[in-house]
Amino acid sequence: MTSTINRLPQIGDWRDAAELTALQDAQLGQTMDWASRSPFYRSRLTGAARTRAGLTALPPTTKQDLRGAYPFGMLAVGRDQLATYHESSGTAGAPTPSYYTTDDWTDLAERYARKWVGISAADTFLVRTPYALMITGHLAHAAARLHGATVVPGDNRSLAMPYSRVVRVLHDLDVTLTWSMPTETLLWAAAAKAAGHRPGTDFPRLRALFVGGEPLSPARRRRISAIWGVPVVEEYGSTETGSLAGECPQGRLHLWADRAIFEVYHPRTGELTPTGDGQLVVTPLFREAMPLLRYHLEDDVEVRDDGCDCGWALPTVRVLGRAGFGYPVAAATVSQSRLEELVFGLPEAYGVMFWRARAEPDLLRVEFEAEGAAGAAAAEALTTSIRAEFDVPSDVAAVPPGSLVPEHVLTGVHDVVKPRSLFGADEDWDRGLLYY
Missing domain, CATH: 3.40.50.12780 (ANL, N-terminal domain)
Structure with a gap:
């Protein structure tokens, strides 16, 4: 320089x-x-x-x-x-x-x-x-x-x-x-x-x-x-x-x-x-x-x-x-940052970490992973906070753990191989030149 x-x-x-x-x-x-x-x-x-x-x-x-x-x-x-x-x-x-x-x-x-x-x-x-x-x-x-x-x-x-x-x-x-x-x-x-x-x-x-x-x-x-x-x-x-x-x-x-x-x-x-x-x-x-x-x-x-x-x-x-922009739902604009604040504003005891939402013309759909009574309580609380924050109709639902982030993603070990060209009679040679 x-x-x-x-x-x-x-x-x-x-x-x-x-x-x-x-x-x-x-x-x-x-x-x-x-x-x-x-x-x-x-x-x-x-x-x-x-x-x-x-x-x-x-x-x-x-x-x-x-x-x-x-x-x-x-x-x-x-x-x-x-x-x-x-x-x-x-x-x-x-x-x-x-x-x-x-x-x-x-x-x-x-x-x-x-x-x-x-x-x-x-x-x-x-x-x-x-x-x-x-x-x-x-x-x-x-x-x-x-x-x-x-x-x-x-x-x-x-x-x-x-x-x-x-x-x-x-x-x-x-x-x-x-x-x-x-x-x-x-x-x-x-x-x-x-x-x-x-x-x-x-x-x-x-x-x-x-x-x-x-x-x-x-x-x-x-x-x-x-x-x-x-x-x-x-x-x-x-x-x-x-x-x-x-x-x-x-x-x-x-x-x-x-x-x-x-x-x-x-x-x-x-x-x-x-x-x-x-x-x-x-x-x-x-x-x-x-x-x-x-x-x-x-x-x-x-x-x-x-x-x-x-x-x-x-x-x-x-x-x-x-991603600071929002999506229209009914008469409001819903942004990820504002919605995320509501999701993670839920009590930690509910165990909510993974969620997703879809902004439809007249309805905000939200799903999050949570179990049993905690999921029901979290859904009720989030529905209330969405109504207060955005004043839009919403469908908020808890889904079982593993629905949004599958367990195999968290625990799996991938078979990573190197490329080769010579295989035995019982081996899969379709993966020969592409290693993954």
């Missing part, structure tokens, strides 16, 4: 919003110079001032821009300088490319490692997100190694790592930290119980669960923490940008505004502001391989600059995700 700054900013290098803005502006010119080397930004930046005013004069960069520039139209360095290539997990069909240099990875790993519980050489860190084209597993792995932790690469896209094996690893290796989607931690709890373990007591070395990748309601977060008996520490980011926000000791998500410039796009007006409710736009400041100027993430967020007792002097963010 050829930054004019000798080192990357660290928390504590600024005291207030004015000093933070000055820190951003000191790096912005270099960032825009890097961007001008890429085919995509070259014409956009011709004659543009390398200043905040020059940046805000530019139109946002969209996901479609990245898809249109596939594979290397955003590249601002030589191919020989790249360390990794990635694509996001989006479902739009067309690939969204991202690439990083070795120095870019220093910034990525440092941002992710800003966890208030800390990461050290004493930790055994289970990474339970994809080791694939997405950045998520590689990012946690790099951050853990940066601080000397032992990494257990428990990719959640591999048949070689079923839930039964996750539980065994968590227990037998004395795992202290994990990284996964929030839903994964509930599946682990169910699998642990199926294996005869008690999640809150039989994993004494576990000290925190790092989660991200999907919206997390406060009620579900509290439930996960209660089940495992450890803090749930939230992380927010993307393959295109790396970590964008992390939690402070006060439990609030802060945007890493010393490493990026953030704006909020308001879809109704097209206006971009430093704070407010809208969609997040980000300009990473230390990204040389693939600079992004005013990149529109399309995530629904609430950004505030109202201070925090942690003293970090960074804006806070509440992430609603692209």
Whole structure:
């Protein structure tokens, strides 16, 4: 990295919003110079001032821009300088490319490692997100190694790592930290119980669960923490940008505004502001391989600059995700975040962890796993809370455990084989070249 700054900013290098803005502006010119080397930004930046005013004069960069520039139209360095290539997990069909240099990875790993519980050489860190084209597993792995932790690469896209094996690893290796989607931690709890373990007591070395990748309601977060008996520490980011926000000791998500410039796009007006409710736009400041100027993430967020007792002097963010929208039911709009808050607001004694809902034009159908009297009581309570929250007709039903998450998913062990071409007379040779 050829930054004019000798080192990357660290928390504590600024005291207030004015000093933070000055820190951003000191790096912005270099960032825009890097961007001008890429085919995509070259014409956009011709004659543009390398200043905040020059940046805000530019139109946002969209996901479609990245898809249109596939594979290397955003590249601002030589191919020989790249360390990794990635694509996001989006479902739009067309690939969204991202690439990083070795120095870019220093910034990525440092941002992710800003966890208030800390990461050290004493930790055994289970990474339970994809080791694939997405950045998520590689990012946690790099951050853990940066601080000397032992990494257990428990990719959640591999048949070689079923839930039964996750539980065994968590227990037998004395795992202290994990990284996964929030839903994964509930599946682990169910699998642990199926294996005869008690999640809150039989994993004494576990000290925190790092989660991200999907919206997390406060009620579900509290439930996960209660089940495992450890803090749930939230992380927010993307393959295109790396970590964008992390939690402070006060439990609030802060945007890493010393490493990026953030704006909020308001879809109704097209206006971009430093704070407010809208969609997040980000300009990473230390990204040389693939600079992004005013990149529109399309995530629904609430950004505030109202201070925090942690003293970090960074804006806070509440992430609603692209699932922040709702579905119409009768005269109301039902969102997953609001409904999830009701489901996990049920008493813990009811044992509700897995649920699903269908928004029909005139009826909200909800099913959740629960047994006997607890299921009946939970259904009655949830029906009442849905009526109070949304004022829509609902059909709420408890279904037997295993209906939504089958037992074999929690306890099964997959037969993972290597490819071969020679078989005996009684062997299945239809699986010869495809190993799974």
